[in-house]
Amino acid sequence: MSAALMSEIIEDYLTARRARYAETTVRNEGHVLHRFVATRGDIQMRHLTPEHVETWFLNLMQPHTDRSGIHRPAIQPSSHNYYLDRLKSFFAYCTKRGLTRADLLAHVPPMKQARRIRLQPSVTTLLDMLENAPEPRD
Numbered sequence: 024m025s026a027a028l029m030s031e032i033i034e035d036y037l038t039a040r041r042a043r044y045a046e047t048t049v050r051n052e053g054h055v056l057h058r059f060v061a062t063r064g065d066i067q068m069r070h071l072t073p074e075h076v077e078t079w080f081l082n083l084m085q086p087h088t089d090r091s092g093i094h095r096p097a098i099q100p101s102s103h104n105y106y107l108d109r110l111k112s113f114f115a116y117c118t119k120r121g122l123t124r125a126d127l128l129a130h131v132p133p134m135k136q137a138r139r140i141r142l143q144p145s146v147t148t149l150l151d152m153l154e155n156a157p158e159p160r161d
């Protein structure tokens with residue numbers, strides 16, 4: 024199995040995940056992992072390096088053209104972190120099975136995400152809205 028291609032290992036990984044997780048979760052993980060292989064290349068797992076993974080993320084973090092020829096903007100920090108989590112789980116699976124010893128995510132830190140500020144009216148504003156409604160049911 025040391026000479027196994029990444030696509031073969033991904034299929035084994037997804038099969039193992041199907042036993043424990045919802046089909047939607049496995050499908051979403053598969054999407055990210057298949058995208059990684061399609062753009063990075065279907066190489067043997069033992070040849071994958073942290074630099075390969077870093078380059079893949081760097082390419083996504085700038086405007087790029089996808090495999091279908093569509094021009095895409097840079098991914099958002101939330102997408103970056105989502106992809107990072109999916110790959111982290113897959114690489115942990117590979118490490119536990121002795122398919123890699125390298126920390127493949129060594130050069131890929133999570134990105135900071137901007138916090139959304141929710142509009143939260145004060146209690147007095149809410150009470151004023153109730154009092155000033157034209158109909159009691161409004």
